Amino acid sequence: MIRPRRNRSPMKILLLSSAFNGLTQRAWLELRAAGHCVSVELAGSEDAIISAVAQFDPDLIICPFLRERVPAEVWTRYRTIIVHPGPKGDRGPSSLDWAITTGESRWGVTALQAVEEMDAGPIWGSRTFPLEPGALRKGAVYNGPVADAAIDLISDVVTKAADPSFTPEPLDYAKPDVIGRLRPAMRASDREFSWSDPTDEILRRIRAADGSPGAATTICNVPMSVFDAHRGPTLPGLPGTILLRHHGAVLVRTGDGGVWIGQVRTKGAVKLPATLALAPHLKGVPDQLRPLEEPSDAGGRREIRYHLEGEVGVLSFAFYNGAMSTEQCRRLDTALRHATTQSTKVLVIRGGEVFSNGIHLNLIDAAPAPAFEAWRNINAIDDVCRRIITCASQLVVTSVSGNAGAGGVMLALGADRVIVRDRVVLNPHYQTMGLYGSEYWTYVLPRRVGDIEAARLTEQCLPISAAHAGQIGLADKVQPGSPDEFEESVLEYAAHLAASDQYQRLLEQKRAGRAAAERRKPLEAYRVEELAEMSRDIFDDRHGFADARRAFVTKRKSTSTPARLALHRPSAPLRVDVGDEARYAS
Numbered sequence: 001m002i003r004p005r006r007n008r009s010p011m012k013i014l015l016l017s018s019a020f021n022g023l024t025q026r027a028w029l030e031l032r033a034a035g036h037c038v039s040v041e042l043a044g045s046e047d048a049i050i051s052a053v054a055q056f057d058p059d060l061i062i063c064p065f066l067r068e069r070v071p072a073e074v075w076t077r078y079r080t081i082i083v084h085p086g087p088k089g090d091r092g093p094s095s096l097d098w099a100i101t102t103g104e105s106r107w108g109v110t111a112l113q114a115v116e117e118m119d120a121g122p123i124w125g126s127r128t129f130p131l132e133p134g135a136l137r138k139g140a141v142y143n144g145p146v147a148d149a150a151i152d153l154i155s156d157v158v159t160k161a162a163d164p165s166f167t168p169e170p171l172d173y174a175k176p177d178v179i180g181r182l183r184p185a186m187r188a189s190d191r192e193f194s195w196s197d198p199t200d201e202i203l204r205r206i207r208a209a210d211g212s213p214g215a216a217t218t219i220c221n222v223p224m225s226v227f228d229a230h231r232g233p234t235l236p237g238l239p240g241t242i243l244l245r246h247h248g249a250v251l252v253r254t255g256d257g258g259v260w261i262g263q264v265r266t267k268g269a270v271k272l273p274a275t276l277a278l279a280p281h282l283k284g285v286p287d288q289l290r291p292l293e294e295p296s297d298a299g300g301r302r303e304i305r306y307h308l309e310g311e312v313g314v315l316s317f318a319f320y321n322g323a324m325s326t327e328q329c330r331r332l333d334t335a336l337r338h339a340t341t342q343s344t345k346v347l348v349i350r351g352g353e354v355f356s357n358g359i360h361l362n363l364i365d366a367a368p369a370p371a372f373e374a375w376r377n378i379n380a381i382d383d384v385c386r387r388i389i390t391c392a393s394q395l396v397v398t399s400v401s402g403n404a405g406a407g408g409v410m411l412a413l414g415a416d417r418v419i420v421r422d423r424v425v426l427n428p429h430y431q432t433m434g435l436y437g438s439e440y441w442t443y444v445l446p447r448r449v450g451d452i453e454a455a456r457l458t459e460q461c462l463p464i465s466a467a468h469a470g471q472i473g474l475a476d477k478v479q480p481g482s483p484d485e486f487e488e489s490v491l492e493y494a495a496h497l498a499a500s501d502q503y504q505r506l507l508e509q510k511r512a513g514r515a516a517a518e519r520r521k522p523l524e525a526y527r528v529e530e531l532a533e534m535s536r537d538i539f540d541d542r543h544g545f546a547d548a549r550r551a552f553v554t555k556r557k558s559t560s561t562p563a564r565l566a567l568h569r570p571s572a573p574l575r576v577d578v579g580d581e582a583r584y585a586s
Contacts, residue, residue, distance in 0.1 A: 009162060010036040014058040016080075018043050018067045019558070020565060022403055023083075023147045025425050025463045027064045027154050028565075033465065036158070040565035042558050043068040050074060052561070056568030060161045062154060063114070067093065075114035081157050084110045084119055085146045088126045089173055090180025091119035096138050096146070097186045100208035103133035107141075109149040110180075111157050113168055119182075122168035125156045126177075134203050137210035137228075139321075140353050143403070144483075148423060191215050195240035196255040203229050203259060212555075214265055219252060220281035227271060228262030228320050230301040242281070246288040247331070248273030249301055260301040262320055270362050270553045273325075303328065304335050309491055311498040313344040313394070318352025322408055325360035326373065329380035336387040340394060345498035347391065348490060349415060350399040353483075355424075356408025358439070365553045370546070374538045378438050381407055382527055385439045388414035389523065392511050395497060399490040400475075401483045406430050410439035413448060413474070416510055419493065420466040420475040421486045428474070429461045433552070434545035436533035443526040447517075448473050461564060 013036050017024040020040060031038045041052040043066060053061065053074050061080040063070065070080050086095035087108030099107045108128035113121035127149035131141065160166040172178060186208075193205045193215065206229040209215040214225025220242065228249070235243045237253040244251040249262040264278065265271045275282060290302070304317045317332055319325075324332070339347050359377040367373035388396055388411065398415040405427035412418055420426070428445065430437035437458070446454040449472050457464070457474075469475040479489050497503065517523075536542050550556070563569055 010034070011059040011158065011161070012037045012056065013039075013158070014053065014056050014061045014568070015040045016043055016049065016052075016061055016063045016070065017041075017065045019065060020562075021065050022143050022425060023150055024064045026147060026151050026423070026465075027062065029425065029463060029465045029468075030151055030155065031158070033467070034155075034158070037567070039567035040561060041568070042561045042565075044557075044559060044561075046071045048560075052566070052568055053078060055570075060158065062157065064150060064154070069118070070114045072116065079161060080114040081111050081124055082114050082119065082121070083150050083153065084112060085142065085150075086110060086119075087128055087180045088123060088175075089171065089178035090183070092183040092185060094183060094186035096141055097191075097208045098183050099131065100134065100136075100138060100141065101186075101190070101204055103204060104131055105133055107131050107145075108180075109146055109153055111153045112171070120171055122170050124160060124168045125153050127153055134200055134207065137207040139211040142211075143353075151423075188216050193217065194255075195252060199231060199254045199257040199259055202254055203231065206259075206261075214271075219250070219261075219264070220278060222266060222278070222281070224267075224277070225265045226261045226274075227264065228260075230260040230262070232258035232260045232301065234258055242278070242285050244288045245275050245282055245285050246290070246301065247303055247328075248275050248325075250274045250278060250282070250285070251288070262301065270366055272362060272366055276363075276366075304331055306335060306339055308342075308344065310495060311345045312348060312491065312494045313339050313342050313346070314348045314350060314491070315339045316350045316352075319354075319356070322352070322354030322357035322402070322404070323360040323362065324356060324358065324377075324381055324384075324408075325363045326377045326380045328360070329377070329384050333380070333383045333387055336384065336391075340387065340391045342394075345394060345503060346397060346494045347394045348397045348399055348494050349388065349412075350487060350490070351402060351404070351408075351412075354402045354408075355400045355404040356411055357405045358407030358411075361433075361549050362553050365549050370549070371538050371541075374545075375535070378407075378531070378534055378538075381411070382438055382440065382531075385411050385414050385444075386523065386527070389440060389444070390514070392514065395503070395507060395510065397490065397494050397497070399487060400424055400426075401486050403427075406433070406435075406437065407439040407441075410437070410441040410444055413444040414440065416506075417476045417493075417497075418474070419477045419479060419490050420469055421483070422466050422478050422480045424466045425463050426466070426469055426474070427463050429458045431459065431543070432461050432548070434541075434543035434548045435537045436530065438527070438530040438534050440523065440526050440530070442530055443517075443523065445474075 013031055039056050050071055050073050061078050063082045088110050110126040111124040115121040129145040191209050193202050206215040210227050214227050216225055232251045234257040237243050239253050239255055241253045242250045243253055249260045251258050251260050261274045263271050264274045266277055306315050319328055364370050364374045396415040397417040398412040400412050400420040403425050409426050409428040466478045470478040479486050537545050
């Protein structure tokens with residue numbers, strides 16, 4: 001028998017999730033901002049889940065991202081709501097995989113109550129949204145329209161849970177708006193394709209499996225899973241043949257064109273850039289050289305591009321999942337050197353689907369000497385950050401349309417203006433990876449939020465929302481809209497800045513401020529101090545960087561919920577509620 005909710009507000013809400021992923025973090029932030037007491041339990045054993053629920057005794061359990069079955073002892077006693085990434089009636093663990101593979105033009109998210117039969121419970125609400133068939137990889141759909149719809153639904157669920165008269169809608173396939181159906185878990189055979197298939201078909205199958213588990217195929221007689229697929233040019237060759245390579249990717253001939261494959265995973269290895277994983281097979285394969293200022297309609301795969309918008313220069317970089325390798329950082333630094341010597345007044349630095357998550361942990365872990373590669377990587381990204389901080393010829397604006405973490409947040413903070421999209425989550429900390437951090441964070445973070453807030457952000461290791469980033473001064477401006485709408489608004493802001501009659505005063509003020517800061521403490525001193533700490537973390541492994549890195553790249557499942565998230569655990573630390581002072585997003 002499900003207990004009635006206590007007649008009170010705010011609620012005690014337990015987030016039961018397979019991981020503290022981006023959607024779960026957004027839900028955590030939104031619910032806390034609304035004044036609710038929110039605890040998190042990462043789904044481990046059935047006993048651990050039952051224990052967590054008993055300890056917290058929640059008014060409501062919400063499962064934003066859950067692969068595991070909720071124990072009957074829980075859902076029979078507590079209202080337990082599953083957020084399912086499919087429209088009404090859709091059931092099964094491979095919802096988005098099927099939607100992208102079959103080229104659905106419309107999809108949805110449904111909130112339903114947990115019952116014995118998976119995804120068959122009564123419906124608390126649903127949202128639908130358009131999909132451009134085959135255009136986005138699974139991660140982009142999940143972190144974009146699915147997450148947005150899910151957050152709206154979760155807000156509705158909490159409102160309905162507070163209404164004693166609310167009754168959820170039974171699942172009834174006879175209703176016209178119940179458009180989904182039960183689909184089985186997608187098997188490896190369902191993801192198969194031939195390189196002689198049409199390009200569109202291949203792209204759909206790879207993008208449907210992107211993130212996990214990847215699309216199984218063979219290249220150069222090597223079995224592998226492939227990821228990060230983009231349409232490429234049509235060149236002569238046999239289907240399945242590698243025709244070109246370019247900055248980590250390989251161009252593979254298809255039945256009617258070509259597909260760039262950016263990432264692959266061979267048996268027993270972690271996901272790596274295709275050119276690294278296939279290095280022994282690329283002798284004689286030409287390297288495609290493309291200009292930095294290539295027209296935007298040139299097509300294909302580009303990680304870094306620079307273009308002009310009047311008096312505004314726009315430097316765009318889009319690295320897979322926001323990871324920045326040593327070589328990528330060096331190329332970005334070269335592009336920044338070019339951009340900062342142009343005659344434009346404002347430079348906009350624009351990230352991709354994920355703005356940046358800092359150094360490339362997969363490449364570090366796969367290197368013959370991981371500590372040495374980590375050292376090369378952190379120095380290379382420091383060079384990028386220094387280039388942004390020390391630009392004296394233009395005003396610099398960073399455009400943060402996607403989530404950012406660790407060094408990626410600090411990279412953005414080096415600019416004169418930081419503009420963040422309102423649905424972005426930021427994780428401005430390093431300690432969960434066993435690192436002190438670099439990227440000049442000890443300079444760029446305190447100058448924006450002060451020493452006390454900087455310590456709070458880096459030591460609590462919690463996400464903050466875009467809204468809170470704006471409130472504490474970490475962001476200068478928070479803008480709504482889709483990614484495209486957001487980027488357009490940033491360009492308008494930059495153009496207005498360039499045309500302002502205050503422009504010269506702002507530029508001189510910037511130069512004077514940087515000179516005064518340099519007199520107080522040279523920028524290089526911050527780097528030396530940070531790297532002294534980082535050297536102990538990387539080479540001496542004083543805080544478990546090697547194991548934390550390995551757990552991350554192998555997707556090792558957490559065995560327990562971190563105390564900072566689990567308010568129901570006796571060992572959970574007391575802290576100021578985000579609704580009062582501090583906030584975190586990712």
